[in-house]
Amino acid sequence: MLLTTLYIIGITAEAMTGAIAAGKRHMDWFGVMLVASATAIGGGTVRDILLGHYPLGWVANPQYLAITCLAGLFTTMVAKWVMRYHKIFVILDSVGLIVFSIIGCRIAMDMGLPAMICVVSAVVTGVFGGLLRDLITRRPPMVLHKELYASVAALAGGMYYTMMHFNYPELIATVATLVIGFIIRMAAVQLGWRLPVFKLEEESQQAIAKAEVQTESK
């Protein structure tokens, strides 16, 4: 019940970020709905396909798809407002990230999958929506560059898995993961925490490019 409410808030917020990205690429209403839906429910879709967990969530419950399409179209009318209150979206997006991660972890656990796959399921659910959005709108994928995002999903998944594994009541595991995950995510945003970046320097790049050319031209 709590999770469902937070899930609906999460997909609505994600759909609106998707619609904004579509607007930057001057897409039509169909494009807006497609990118909004891919952002909001793409992560769960990819997870269900990878795990063979059929029917997909939105096929069984089309109302979630209706919500994301409507949220996308609604965004086209209130884009300026969305822009002004950008910080609200960072907060809603963080709630969504943790909720998606918990749901992803939970579904993999219900399927009896090993711990590592449960954490991967949490990460896929949390981050693939944003990844699809950036692929379709042809932007550098933010989740692969930005402040702790996938890591927070992994952490939330791992924490929820551990608490459930040690038989904590479900409600306590859910709320504890939500609170701690949210605090860490907001701290990461505020303090600019990020994973180390792997940067190949120009020199290495050129050497590699040269080696590639030599190999190819042979």
Add this chain to the structure above:
Amino acid sequence: MLLTTLYIIGITAEAMTGAIAAGKRHMDWFGVMLVASATAIGGGTVRDILLGHYPLGWVANPQYLAITCLAGLFTTMVAKWVMRYHKIFVILDSVGLIVFSIIGCRIAMDMGLPAMICVVSAVVTGVFGGLLRDLITRRPPMVLHKELYASVAALAGGMYYTMMHFNYPELIATVATLVIGFIIRMAAVQLGWRLPVFKLEEESQQAIAKAEVQTESK
């Protein structure tokens, strides 16, 4: 029988547009076959994966895959001709779009899925081939910008669903959807009908970019 014939015409035409896109990117024969196949049967493939409808069409009937590969290679030999008679392709592509939509709607109906998912299935079957083509050849996805395309797929799917729901004979539902869908699509192309475009103005964009930077730099 009628649908199968039109389906083969449709995938052949779509495969040829895929091959032309591959040629613009200077791909080799394998790339041509891959893009041709993704364009022609990618929509049905994505639909079947989303609905969990196995085996995929071309796995059960490999001859369809053979047709798209051959049509792709054949296009490399007749590219100039294809270019000159471009308008024929707009017509064949329109036939393909409606046929794909009807088939997509039909498969979802046979699986007993709700009306909304049947229409989504029609749209996915109709437009994801072109979307995959544009992603692989790294072009702005046309179906998200162009004249009524996805909307025609949704309309065709909805019309077919409604007629079948009210027990019209299958042949009549199919032919009526084909004729009306085709007329609307051709009218959209000729008269430049399109969905409203969601365009974030530079000003909003810069404000958003600024807000993003502020959030990230904190």
Add this chain to the structure above:
Amino acid sequence: MLLTTLYIIGITAEAMTGAIAAGKRHMDWFGVMLVASATAIGGGTVRDILLGHYPLGWVANPQYLAITCLAGLFTTMVAKWVMRYHKIFVILDSVGLIVFSIIGCRIAMDMGLPAMICVVSAVVTGVFGGLLRDLITRRPPMVLHKELYASVAALAGGMYYTMMHFNYPELIATVATLVIGFIIRMAAVQLGWRLPVFKLEEESQQAIAKAEVQTESK
């Protein structure tokens, strides 16, 4: 046993090439692990989804996923070394390509699929990892341009299928395919063999663009 050992070598080498591509795009550790995994096990994942072959390999055996993530992170520490011994990777990558193709062909055969689908399964397993890597890191997809790559996968798949079909012992079919596939692949790299490229000349391109504009502006 032999195949498993070679498979682990193959996914390790592929993961390292994925990590290098992520480093060129300045991705963080999560991005490195994601691109490394997509490159190494993405081909098998796409194949299993297309064939409906569940559970996916890495869901059933998470240790393979752990290997690719660790190989990716390890690469960030030894990037300069990797760059210097670039040729070793061309060799390991070739071994991986043939091994992936054999495994892909074998899985489709075990599912009782027709010959053409077995060869397609070999090609998908062999080349989709590299294709996903290039899509995520937004580079022109190498497998669609480069020296015989997909063709070698098709050849290896076809050879393995034929030998198994005529009841050669499995070990002989595997080793023969490995040796001959490897020789052809290395010859293709050394001698620059490639498939004919389909190049639409500027003139045709402009004519097509013009035709498109005319159609759209109507």
